[in-house]
Amino acid sequence: MASRLRWMIAPFLACAVAGWASSEGACAKDRQPESGIPLQTILELETTARLLAVLLDSGRNVINEHQVRIDESEKIEKGFTPEMFERQLLDVFRSRSGVDLQELGTARIPVRAKRLLKELTLVSTQVVEQAQSEVNRRGGGIKEFIPAIFGAQVATRFTERTQVRLKQTALAPRNPLNAPDAVERTALEGFADPLYPREKVISEVTVKSGSLRLMFPLYTTRKCLDCHGEPKGELDRTGYPREGLRLGQNAGAISVVIPIRP
Numbered sequence: 001m002a003s004r005l006r007w008m009i010a011p012f013l014a015c016a017v018a019g020w021a022s023s024e025g026a027c028a029k030d031r032q033p034e035s036g037i038p039l040q041t042i043l044e045l046e047t048t049a050r051l052l053a054v055l056l057d058s059g060r061n062v063i064n065e066h067q068v069r070i071d072e073s074e075k076i077e078k079g080f081t082p083e084m085f086e087r088q089l090l091d092v093f094r095s096r097s098g099v100d101l102q103e104l105g106t107a108r109i110p111v112r113a114k115r116l117l118k119e120l121t122l123v124s125t126q127v128v129e130q131a132q133s134e135v136n137r138r139g140g141g142i143k144e145f146i147p148a149i150f151g152a153q154v155a156t157r158f159t160e161r162t163q164v165r166l167k168q169t170a171l172a173p174r175n176p177l178n179a180p181d182a183v184e185r186t187a188l189e190g191f192a193d194p195l196y197p198r199e200k201v202i203s204e205v206t207v208k209s210g211s212l213r214l215m216f217p218l219y220t221t222r223k224c225l226d227c228h229g230e231p232k233g234e235l236d237r238t239g240y241p242r243e244g245l246r247l248g249q250n251a252g253a254i255s256v257v258i259p260i261r262p
């Protein structure tokens with residue numbers, strides 16, 4: 001918990017790995033003053049982007065914890081309702097970020113973060129609601145409702161509604177749509193280093209495109225390993241070869257691109 005909360009206390013110490021800051025981009029900490037963007041704005045954008053990544057990852061983890069129940073074959077009504085999902089999402093997010101989404105009025109976070117977190121909660125719950133027929137589909141086996149599919153559906157809708165881009169990515173993605181761009185690849189290579197500090201995000205402001213980009217590393221829990229763990233190369237139940245990841249290892253990242261102007 002201490003390591004998770006550290007960023008709340010000193011949120012902006014995290015910054016670029018070598019080679020990340022490009023001539024047109026500046027890491028939040030070492031920002032070039034000539035970018036003309038007030039430091040306060042950059043810090044607020046970074047907090048906002050990070051909170052959005054934590055919330056998306058929290059939703060992914062709630063789905064992951066219930067995967068066995070979702071895939072069960074005997075019971076038709078799985079009881080994995082949107083209400084239950086939302087309750088657990090708020091709990092997980094609160095314990096990871098220290099922010100209570102039910103008390104947003106008094107939360108000490110940027111106004112823009114409040115609006116976007118509310119929207120992301122809504123979209124996440126809607127995706128679970130619309131997945132009910134798949135979750136409760138008769139017969140078990142592979143369900144088309146896993147953390148990555150949930151995450152992709154939420155990200156697409158959220159981007160449509162807010163212009164803030166969310167994406168799940170990895171160095172060797174299963175889905176080519178999740179392939180990293182050059183900026184994401186550099187960050188993922190940093191995260192893949194076993195000595196890289198846990199949960200340390202990487203961010204930069206790209207003046208030319210008028211946005212802040214943030215990469216939030218993801219780590220495997222025991223349940224992820226059902227599909228992404230050992231033995232490497234053997235097919236998991238979704239039909240993809242397992243990556244051979246171990247517990248707690250970096251499994252990719254959530255990439256956030258947030259326009260500087262709302």
Ligand code: HEC
Nearest residue numbers: 064146148168169170173174175178219224227238251252
């Ligand atoms: C039921 C099997 C299953 C479980 C459990 C699972 N994944 Fe995946 N994961 C997949 C599949 C299948 C995809 C590709 C989905 C698609 O087609 O977009 C994927 C995609 C991803 C991606 C996006 C990059 C890519 O490979 O396309 C990341 C990152 C990821 N998973 C991390 C995790 C983490 C972390 C966990 C645990 C919290 C987890 N996964 C749990 C099956 C699983």
